[in-house]
Amino acid sequence: MAETLRPGSLDLVELWHTIRIPLIIAIGAIYITVRLRSIFLAWNQVPTAPPSPSKLEPQLCAEPDGTVILPEKFEATSTSNKKRKLSPPKHVPKRITGNEVRKKKPTKSNESPPPVVEEEGIQTDGKSIQVFIFYSSLTGSTAKYAEKLSSDLFSEPLHVPKPTPPSTETTDTQPAAEKATFLPPIVENLDYLDLDDYFISPAKVKGPNTTSVYLLLIPTYEITSPVDAFLEHLSETHHDFRIDTRPLRSLAGFSVFGFGDKEGWPAEEGMGGGIFCGQAKEADRWMSKLTGGKRVFPIGMGDVKGDAVASMDEWRKHLEIALNDLASGDTIPEATGVDSEDEEDVAQDASTGEPLVDVEDIGNSIRTSKPSKSKKSSAPLAVDFTTTNPRTSKLKEMVPTSSPTHSALTKQGYTIVGSHSGVKLCRWTKSALRGRGSCYKYSFYGIKSHLCMETTPSLSCSNKCVFCWRHGTNPVSTTWNWVVDPPDMILSGAMEGHYKKIKMLKGVPGIRADRFAEAFRIRHCALSLVGEPIFYPHINEFLSMLHARHISSFLVCNAQHPDQLARLKYVTQLYVSIDASNKESLRRIDRPLHRDFWERFMKCLEIIKAKKDRMRTVYRLTLVKGFNIEDEVEGYADLVERGLPAFVEIKGVTYCGTSTSVGAGLSMQNVPFYEEVCEFVKRLNEALQKRGLGYGIAAEHAHSCCILIASNDYFIDGRWHTVIDYKKFFELLEEGKEFGPLDYVGPPTEEWAVWGNGGFNPADERVYKKGKNKGKTAAEVAAEAVEAESGCG
Structure with missing residues (x-):
């Protein structure tokens, strides 16, 4: 039988060997076809109805109109309850929009809704920020503060105005950046943490698009505590050569709040002395090093026996605004070379890199400085437009964005507003924010430097003063030949530029949180930045807008535009620069463009006398050794008698150290010592008293090398009253009646500011x-x- 089947078996084997390869290929092709068909059907499957909302965990939803559904409240999480299951919400989530008004707590027009906070467990593909709240506590009080901060963070609308005025509308071609959401805060106790997991590298977070913000609540103890170990860990991390210098640079930012006892440590004076919150300050310093200076908001401090809760709430409110800006896309740039709170801001010339020299430090500079070799100036030359033919030329912008002037002024720190205005942050503003003193205006008139904006509506000037620190980069002219920007646009642009520059200082070491928060409400405006403010055709409208916002005005003119000066309405305080007592000296110092400059000068002094009964008037004398000090006291007394100003400010010149100044014949030898300024003031005061004019030396600010002579009208009840009552000034303006400078005289001048006491705020x-x-x-x-x-x- 086997022999009979053998031929058929051989046929089957041959058939298999013949068709096996095509058969395997066919089966594989069928499998691939079926698989692709199932995938295609899955892509095009119609979605089924979603499950009941009651079965879902609470989560955020976005409506087509941009509204966001938020849960009623979120709770802080910790490492011990990260795997906790969320119970379903008892109520339906509220639908909140940016302009909706709450029933119990009505939202004001200047409030903004809290940033979006994601519920725990929700996975999102967008950007998110995880806030970590770290604390250390021996008695449990700081733990309670940490829980309070966690529960209060973003629990209500932002009640503090945002630090930038409303921006212009964005075009369709510039879509708004995606706003990050905030995950529920995570509260951690530093006493039981493995610090390596958080402070050698940032904490691990969920999601590739999630960044972290560290908030540290640090108490200060006199005894050994876990805080010491924490600070030692930060120090070792910074100095360990095996670890990157800035291992926490990938953090979105950090902020520190300290708790201390002022009663137990009375040596604390401002931000500079004592050990009040000393360990918190040290933590802030080390975190600045490890993150590259990424402070979200300056350090806050609270007195445990006083207003610790109120201080932390105030710090939290401003912190929320900073975090909201961070979520909107603002980034905190890494600081370069910021190592300690003793780091000082040195004003640098944009073209030569030579620093401004403080008048109190000129002694060593004179002894060590060598005569500078004459060299070609790299600074742009001043442009004189007076030769322009108005019949053939079209009005142009004073400072076009493409011009070398715009570039030079921007490098010097100016923010150009419109086509002819500018704003710049004064170095005294930075000093006041760090608790290191305000300028002479605070000693004399009660102006806090961190509340003052320095700006000008006209960058053009009609003089080329030898001591001008603008390096000859601003345009000069005798007539207005440019496009005129509206005053409201100039004011809003100047305020926005000022606030942006303030915001950039939040990461600077030593910035005081209370003053930083106050700085976002301008109270004073110094129209003395550069150029000639009254040259601007709409200067009265500009001043009215300032006063409408309850911002005081301090306007400085160079006594070369009598017509504009005569048309000037109310100013809180009106200055006129008196740089020389005779025609020849004025020509050498101010180098005016007008041919009839002396006649214009004298006419302006007569106008000042006519206005002295309507506003406070001030002569400003800038003393330049070798130009206007020697044998000119009697000439200055003649000018004071001609204008009878309420005050006379005498200030030593500040040397710029630039080639422009050297070319004008100015050097360190022309900077008077403070003792020389004092001697000049005494001789001028004697000359005024001999003439029976009724003046006296009222106040001084030695750090600014500035002294104030005041009319005896402000010597009341045996004390000088040079300070201004700003609230009364605005009340008088709003009444619409005629009033004079004595109607808004303020309280007595502080004792530390009176002549003979130096003038530095203790x-x-x-x-x-x-x-x-x-x-x-x-x-x-x-x-x-x-x-x-x-x-x-």
Whole structure:
């Protein structure tokens, strides 16, 4: 039988070997076809109805109109309950929009809704920010503060105005950036953490698009505590050569709030002395090093025996605004070379890199400086437009964005507003924000420098003063030949530029949180930046807009535009620069463009006399050794008698150290010492008293090398009253009646500002920048002097 089947079996085997390869290929092709068909059907499947909302965990939803559904409240999470299951909400989530008004807490027009907060467990593909709240506590009080901060964070609309005025509408071609959402805060106790997991590298977070923000609540103890170990860990991390210098640079930012006892540590003076919140300050310093200076908001401090809760709430409100800006796309740039709170801002010339020299530090500079070799100036030359033919030329912008002037002024720190205005942050504003003193205007008139904006509606000037620190980069002219910007646009642009520059300082070491928050409400405006403010055709409208916002005005003119000066309406305080007592000296110092400059000068002084009964008037004298000090006291007394101003400010010139100044014949030898300024003021005061004009030396600010002579009208009840009552000034303006400068005289001048006391606010801390006391505070220098005097030998 086998023999009979063998031929058929051989046929089957041959058939299999013949068709096996095509058969396997066919089966594979069929499988691939079926698989692709199932995938295609899955892509085109019609979605089924969603499950009941009651079965879903609470989550955020976005409506087509942009509204966001938020849960009633979120709770802070910690490492111990990260796997906790969320119970379904008891109520339907509220639908909240940016303009909706709450029933119990009505939202004001200047409030903004809290940032979007995601519910725990929701996975999103967009950007998100995880807030970590770290604390250390021996008695449990700081733990309670941490839980309070966690529950209060973003629990209500932002009640503090945002630090930038309303921006212009964006075009369709510039879509708004995606706003990050905030995950529920995570509260961690530093006493039980493995610090390596959080402070050698950022904490691990869910999602590739999630960044972290660290908030540290640090108490200060006199005894050994876990805070010491935490600070030691930060220090070792910074100095460990095996670890990156800035291992936490990928954090979105950080902020520190400290708790201390002022009663137990009475040595605390402002931000510079004592050990009040000392460990919090140290933590802030180390975190700045490890993150590259990425402070979201400056350090806050609270007194545990006083207003700790109120202080933390105030800090939290401003922190929420900073976090909201961070979520909107604002980034905190990494600081370069910021190592300590003794780092000083040095004004640099944009073209030569030479620093401005402080008048109190000129002694060493004169002894060590060598005669500079003459070299070709790289600064753009001043442009004189007076030769333009108005019949053939079309009105152009004063400072076009493409011009070298625009570029030069921008490099010097100016923000150009429109086509002919500018704003710049004064160095005294930065000093006041760090608790290191305000300018002479605070000592004389009660102006806090961090509340003052320095701007000008006209960058053009009609003089080329030898001591001008604008390096000859601003345009000059005798007539207005440019396009005129509206005053409302100039004011809003100037305020926005000022606020943006303030925001850039939030990561600077030593910035005081309270003053930083106050700085976003301008109270004073110094129209003395550069150029000639009254040259602007709509200067009265501009001043009215300032006063409508309850912003005081301090306008400086160079006594070359009598017609514009005569048309000027109310100003809080009107200045006129008196740089020389005779025609020849004025020509050498101011280098005016007008041929009849002396006649214009004298006419302006007569106008000042006519206005002295309507507003406070001030002569400003800038003393330049070798130009206007020697043998000119009697000439200045003649000018004071001609205009009878309420005040006379005498100030030593500040040397710019630029080739432009050298070319004008100005050097460090022309900067008077403060003692020389004092001697000049005494001689001028004697000359005024001999003429029976009724003036006296009222106040001084030695750091600015500035002294104030005031009319005896402001010497009331045996004390000088040079400070202004700003609230009364605005009330008088709103009444619409005629009033005079004596109607808004303020309280007595502070005792520390009166002549003979130096004029430095004791609430601030003086830090020396140069010399053997560099980096030391005034208190430390005084203590060393006392110790040296008490030593033997």
